[in-house]
Amino acid sequence: xxxxxxxxxxxxxxxxxxxxxxxxxxxxxxxxxxxxxxxxxxxxxxxxxxxxxxxxxxxxxxxxxxxxxxxxxxxxxxxxxxxxxxxxxxxxxxxxxxxxxxxxxxxxxxxxxxxxxxxxxxxxxxxxxxxxxxxxxxxxxxxxxxxxxxxxxxxxxxxxxxxxxxxxxxxxxxxxxxxxxxxxxxxxxxxxxxxxxxxxxxxxxxxxxxxxxxxxxxxxxxxxxxxxxxxxxxxxxxxxxxxxxxxxxxxxxxxxxxxxxxxxxxxxxxxxxxxxxxxxxxxxxxxxxxxxxxxxxxxxxxxxxxxxxxxxxxxxxxxxxxxxxxxxxxxxxxxxxxxxxxxxxxxxxxxxxxxxxxxxxxxxxxxxxxxxxxxxxxxxxxxxx
Amino acid sequence: xxxxxxxxxxxxxxxxxxxxxxxxxxxxxxxxxxxxxxxxxxxxxxxxxxxxxxxxxxxxxxxxxxxxxxxxxxxxxxxxxxxxxxxxxxxxxxxxxxxxxxxxxxxxxxxxxxxxxxxxxxxxxxxxxxxxxxxxxxxxxxxxxxxxxxxxxxxxxxxxxxxxxxxxxxxxxxxxxxxxxxxxxxxxxxxxxxxxxxxxxxxxxxxxxxxxxxxxxxxxxxxxxxxxxxxxxxxxxxxxxxxxxxxxxxxxxxxxxxxxxxxxxxxxxxxxxxxxxxxxxxxxxxxxxxxxxxxxxxxxxx
Numbered sequence: 001x002x003x004x005x006x007x008x009x010x011x012x013x014x015x016x017x018x019x020x021x022x023x024x025x026x027x028x029x030x031x032x033x034x035x036x037x038x039x040x041x042x043x044x045x046x047x048x049x050x051x052x053x054x055x056x057x058x059x060x061x062x063x064x065x066x067x068x069x070x071x072x073x074x075x076x077x078x079x080x081x082x083x084x085x086x087x088x089x090x091x092x093x094x095x096x097x098x099x100x101x102x103x104x105x106x107x108x109x110x111x112x113x114x115x116x117x118x119x120x121x122x123x124x125x126x127x128x129x130x131x132x133x134x135x136x137x138x139x140x141x142x143x144x145x146x147x148x149x150x151x152x153x154x155x156x157x158x159x160x161x162x163x164x165x166x167x168x169x170x171x172x173x174x175x176x177x178x179x180x181x182x183x184x185x186x187x188x189x190x191x192x193x194x195x196x197x198x199x200x201x202x203x204x205x206x207x208x209x210x211x212x213x214x215x216x217x218x219x220x221x222x223x224x225x226x227x228x229x230x231x232x233x234x235x236x237x238x239x240x241x242x243x244x245x246x247x248x249x250x251x252x253x254x255x256x257x258x259x260x261x262x263x264x265x266x267x268x269x270x271x272x273x274x275x276x277x278x279x280x281x282x283x284x285x286x287x288x289x290x291x292x293x294x295x296x297x298x299x300x301x302x303x304x305x306x307x308x309x310x311x312x313x314x315x316x317x318x319x320x321x322x323x324x325x326x327x328x329x330x331x332x333x334x335x336x337x338x339x340x341x342x343x344x345x346x347x348x349x350x351x352x353x354x355x356x357x358x359x360x361x362x363x364x365x366x367x368x369x370x371x372x373x374x375x376x377x378x379x380x381x382x383x384x385x
Numbered sequence: 386x387x388x389x390x391x392x393x394x395x396x397x398x399x400x401x402x403x404x405x406x407x408x409x410x411x412x413x414x415x416x417x418x419x420x421x422x423x424x425x426x427x428x429x430x431x432x433x434x435x436x437x438x439x440x441x442x443x444x445x446x447x448x449x450x451x452x453x454x455x456x457x458x459x460x461x462x463x464x465x466x467x468x469x470x471x472x473x474x475x476x477x478x479x480x481x482x483x484x485x486x487x488x489x490x491x492x493x494x495x496x497x498x499x500x501x502x503x504x505x506x507x508x509x510x511x512x513x514x515x516x517x518x519x520x521x522x523x524x525x526x527x528x529x530x531x532x533x534x535x536x537x538x539x540x541x542x543x544x545x546x547x548x549x550x551x552x553x554x555x556x557x558x559x560x561x562x563x564x565x566x567x568x569x570x571x572x573x574x575x576x577x578x579x580x581x582x583x584x585x586x587x588x589x590x591x592x593x594x595x596x597x598x599x600x601x602x603x604x605x606x607x608x609x610x611x612x613x614x615x616x617x618x619x620x621x622x623x624x625x626x627x628x629x630x631x632x633x634x635x636x637x638x639x640x641x642x643x644x645x646x647x648x649x650x651x652x653x654x655x656x657x658x659x660x661x662x663x664x665x666x667x668x669x670x671x672x673x674x675x676x677x678x679x680x681x682x683x684x685x686x687x
Contacts, residue, residue, distance in 0.1 A: 057592055059591070059592070078591070078596075079591040085592055085593065086589070090583075092585045092589035094586060094604060095586075105595075106594050109595045152592075
């Protein structure tokens with residue numbers, strides 16, 4: 001009755017706001033999610049991404065704004081009347097029902113009598129054939145996660161909402177499920193809205209990523225576009241790491257924007273600068289920051305900063321260096337262990353250099369200092385080409 | 386992926402711990418000993434005593450002494466004489482149970498799921514009447530339901546009762562007394578069950594096209610079954626055997642089987658009959674409980 005037959009359409013959020021008392025969880029959000037896309041809402045906990053999802057599901061009433069599915073405003077509909085299903089973070093499988101009945105739950109509530117064939121097909125899709133008569137408690141976390149997915153997908157919703165569905169799984173299983181989810185999404189062609197705080201998960205799975213911060217969307221786009229050219233300092237540091245130097249933009253010269261930082265002059269291509277005048281952040285990703293032992297090793301056209309290696313962490317695929325500049329900031333640089341260069345010892349005087357085409361210029365509030373992220377325990381996404 | 390999916394879930398079970406020797410093996414029995422001894426002396430032995438008393442010669446008396454004549458006819462005779470009180474007991478406690486469920490389930494649900502920071506206070510309110518004696522509480526009901534009381538006056542004014550209508554000394558009073566006195570025994574186990582109910586399951590049900598009513602029938606009710614079963618048993622068993630409510634709030638026309646047993650032992654001193662009635666009551670309750678548990682079919686309770 002719902003789902004397949006209704007003309008589907010894009011999911012649009014218009015001026016969506018949710019306040020809890022004085023706290024604004026979602027702040028005037030406007031967003032279009034094209035039909036059939038895999039959309040990720042990425043943000044730290046408390047940024048409003050789960051609240052946004054719950055408003056789409058109908059589990060939370062928006063303070064104001066619209067949730068449009070196609071041409072229909074579903075913001076006023078009760079959750080059980082929406083052609084939308086959710087895979088919950090906790091899975092929320094019904095412990096008193098076996099797997100078969102868990103998966104059949106939505107069909108039965110809509111008055112469909114013959115459910116066995118559909119349930120079997122759905123269990124096959126999530127590779128759980130033969131598990132129908134077990135109870136949720138008898139399955140592992142990964143299996144429960146797939147039951148939760150099957151239970152939602154069997155209803156052919158117009159939009160499938162995923163609320164950090166992989167959060168409880170261990171790393172290896174999470175990788176497998178990421179690939180699995182992507183495969184299933186391609187197969188069934190349903191719009192997936194995936195909420196996650198895991199930047200890698202968002203980047204590997206989604207066509208479009210929206211980075212949320214404090215109830216607002218900071219940037220929206222394809223994962224590679226956001227990574228290569230972030231819009232704000234928050235995005236630059238939330239999605240991967242960045243070396244952000246406090247700089248002053250000094251206007252355009254031909255196709256470049258001229259930048260002064262810590263007494264040195266640099267340039268950024270105009271297409272990679274978010275501003276042309278005033279305070280800005282000059283940013284370079286750690287894997288695009290190369291180290292040479294002295295100015296002679298710097299290739300032509302590269303821009304450079306001198307410094308001293310203060311830390312070298314060998315993490316297998318790469319070595320992560322910290323380089324202290326003359327003004328005290330520590331830059332991060334990742335060097336691929338491709339066997340071409342030697343390891344640099346701590347204390348070595350080096351020149352950090354980069355191709356200006358890899359730099360970017362972001363807006364900065366006056367008075368903000370350099371932002372250089374500390375080394376992470378695991379190599380961050382995109383650390384290697 | 387599929388290979389991983391088919392690994393049996395028991396594969397990761399740790400090996401059973403090595404068998405303990407000596408005193409450690411006796412420990413469970415030592416721990417059982419005090420309770421078992423208590424049950425033997427104060428439950429099993431009196432039960433045997435009662436069973437044999439129920440088969441004494443009904444012609445005996447305290448002064449002439451009782452002879453063991455294996456008088457099985459005591460049972461049909463007792464049932465013959467007191468079947469109205471017998472059926473009344475089950476009828477009254479069944480009606481009281483229905484009333485208690487209608488009040489107790491919403492109450493337990495509200496305390497468990499909706500009360501927030503008032504939860505503990507409400508729980509105390511449920512239990513607080515237990516701080517006074519059963520007898521005092523029932524006597525208080527006598528005042529509440531009395532002919533000159535405000536309640537009867539109000540009911541007469543709105544013509545729910547006739548001008549001479551009364552509540553005290555009617556079946557209604559006895560049923561109300563039973564409902565009130567045993568309500569906490571129903572509410573507390575129900576509360577314990579409903580308190581464990583994950584509200585996210587209700588969100589999931591709602592997300593999967595279940596209206597609030599369907600979500601209740603398909604999720605809340607089945608998950609509260611253990612508490613519901615335990616609560617109904619804890620309510621029904623003592624309510625059926627109760628004699629205080631009928632004694633204080635009713636007349637001999639409302640007497641239940643408990644009153645008959647009470648009088649057989651303490652007034653008429655007809656021990657064989659009292660013992661036979663006790664066993665009949667016990668058997669009837671056991672039969673009902675057995676059928677109920679079989680039909681409700683939960684392994685969580687027993």
